[in-house]
Amino acid sequence: MTRISVILFDWGGTLAHVRTQAQAFAIGAAKAGEILCGLVGQGEVERLGRAILSAEAAAAADPSHREADLTAILAEWAAPMNPRFTRQQLDAARDALGEQWIGSLEAVPGAVEAVGELHDRGLRVGLVSNCSVPPEYCRREFARQGFGSLMDFTLFSSEVGYRKPSQIIYQEALKRAFSDGQASDPSRVLFVGDSPALDVIAPAAMGMKTALVASPPGFWPDEDHAQARPDLRVGSVAELPALLDGR
């Protein structure tokens, strides 16, 4: 493998695992509903949950990979209950959902230490994550897990407007990875993640090196696993510093 100077990490399933998203979502949705339309019942909270999930699924299936827009989903959800909510209410409702999302992931054991060690070696380290939550909440949650000061940059699909495997988000990551006027050299980048399609096949097609992190059986489609040709396979990101020694 060519000498690596940049490591780009996926987030969910790679650096952290989801812990309590469902409960936190229900609380956030109820608050958002209260802000937009007064008290809302359990059925309305569930309707918002379904609307967000289906918008995320539609974004994942969209050939252009546009990220779902949480504010637009909230506006559409609230309109039948209160057609006259204000922009301020809408922003406050979006923030209520974002606030509840903080604390809903948990860093993988050893991940913070591994990223810190790679960063200390002088590697440039960045995050490239598919997440429809507004970027300020993504950044806060990522920092809460202990990764904040270890990363040279973070990039969320909610900020770029496009999800992996859109070329747009990887290109933006390469631009940030090789700042200071350096020409971008994908062969010096290692992309690390648990999705064979998003974290291996797509970045490899752009010339990056890849490391596939183990995921539970059946979590990603078998055909993606069959097509992916990662340069490295790891059980956990905690293994990376030893594997990259001297590379």
Ligand SMILES: [Mg+2]
């Ligand atoms: Mg992932």
